Amino acid sequence: MDEQSPAMALVHLLRAVTVEFDLLGAEFAARHGLHPTDVRALIHLLDAARDGTPATPGWLGKQLRLNSAGTTALVDRLERLGLIQRNRDTADRRRVLLEVEEKATELGWAFFGPVIGEVVVAAEGFETAELDTVRRFLTAVLASVGQARTT
Structure with a gap:
């Protein structure tokens, strides 16, 4: 592969952004006595709530690639x-759903809110068509990474 190609430059830039976000997440975790996996779990749970996906312990374990015992320890x-709560599913009382508590959301916004705000301001500087292109690219990258994780 040509290390100087525009596509490789994007790969390197994306890697740099990923590393920075990972470091930011690790700093958040350290400040709040959490493990980085705890932060990833909260992100998955927040995304599930936003998407309307029922988040069960089994679902969360699958997202994080944890076994049942590891998932139980994480959820406990x-x-x-006080960052999440377990609730019985009203449609199926045998099923437990996980929900993020307001405390977790407040901690997240207090820490990540400024950088999220800066990213939003940066995005607002682009035309709709440019944002569509970025979205299409990032969606393709996410699919590629997801496919690599399953093989």
Whole structure:
């Protein structure tokens, strides 16, 4: 592969952004006595809520590639910290759903809110068509990474 190609430059830039976000997440985790996996779990749960996806412990374990015991320990820890709660599914009382507590959302916004605001301002500087292109690119990257994780 040509290390100087525009496509490779994008790969390197995307990697740099990913590293920075990962470091930011690790800093958040350290400040709040969390493990980086705890932060990833909260992100998955927030995304599930936004998408209307029922988040069960089994679903969360699959997202994080954790076994049942690891998922239980994670959920217990987050619940003990007051960051999530378990609720019985009203449609199927045998099923437990996980929901992010307001405390977790407030902690997240207090820490990540400024950078999210800056990213939104940066995005607002682009035309709709440019944002569509960025969205299409990032969607394709996400699909590629997802496919690599399953092989």
